[in-house]
Amino acid sequence: MAELAELADAKVRVANEKRGDDHGVNLSQLRALAKRLKTQQDLAYRLWETGDTAARLLALLICRPKAFSREELDAMLREARAPKVQDWLVNYVVKKSPHPEELRVAWLSDADPVVAAAGWALTSDRVARKPGGLDLPGLLDAIEDGMKDAPGRLQWAMNACLAQIGIEHAEYRDRAIVIGERLEVLKDYPTPPGCTSPFAPVWIGEMVRRKGE
Structure with missing residues (x-):
């Protein structure tokens, strides 16, 4: 100390x-x-x-x-309660523990928006790496219904999951883009030159372009 x-x-x-x-x-x-x-x-x-x-x-x-x-x-x-501690706990510890899936499911619908945000962060990771068994249309439904009015950290995590679905799963890409365009979450977020906007339609389009799809 x-x-x-x-x-x-x-x-x-x-x-x-x-x-x-x-x-x-x-x-x-x-x-x-x-x-x-x-x-x-x-x-x-x-x-x-x-x-x-x-x-x-x-x-x-x-x-x-x-x-x-x-x-x-x-x-x-x-x-x-500190954002950096929350992020490191999820990414450096929970993901490497024996319990990420149990905690993902438990946290996803938690009443505490910070806890729920961690659940969505773990869900984004699964969308990208182990999507088998995930209800992707159901996740899109939940995002469409709840992201617009979600508190800051939860909204950010849901938006990241929306983008990840659109980037990784071509069959749901159009719907993910439509949801992003309709909700307009982070549309006006200040983005430094050379960085990709967190606005889901732009984010999806740029990452898909990089992948050459």
Whole structure:
């Protein structure tokens, strides 16, 4: 914790706080520290229990994903209110644990929009990598019905899933584009030059073009 405190930078904190993350540690420096510490599950638990955002990010880098129970991961997500902690928990730990599918199903319809957003993030991953058994028309129905009025993080996750369906599954591409055009979610999102817009119809079109389909 003392070393993390030494790495904290006021300017980094200000930039992170604009995104809802309350820490001032440069992530490259955090990764370097994690590389030096290597995997230490007991230390990861202790760092997580501090409640400190930088400590929790470090914990997620040095933990052993397969060591967590489903119940532990569920509790951790509900405790993790910083967006970067939520993202890293899902992508670096839950996806590599034995429980991503159980948690995906449980989280998808959760009343907490942050938890539901994690469920949609895991669903997007399945759409791209293991779509077998997924009800893609049903997912499109849910997106069409709920995305427009969903809170920010949940809306973003549902939009990403919409785009992923359109990108990866040609048979549903036209419907995904129509849904995106009708709902207009993130249509006016400021996109830096050279980056792809998160507006689903544009996102789908650009990624399909890159794939040469």
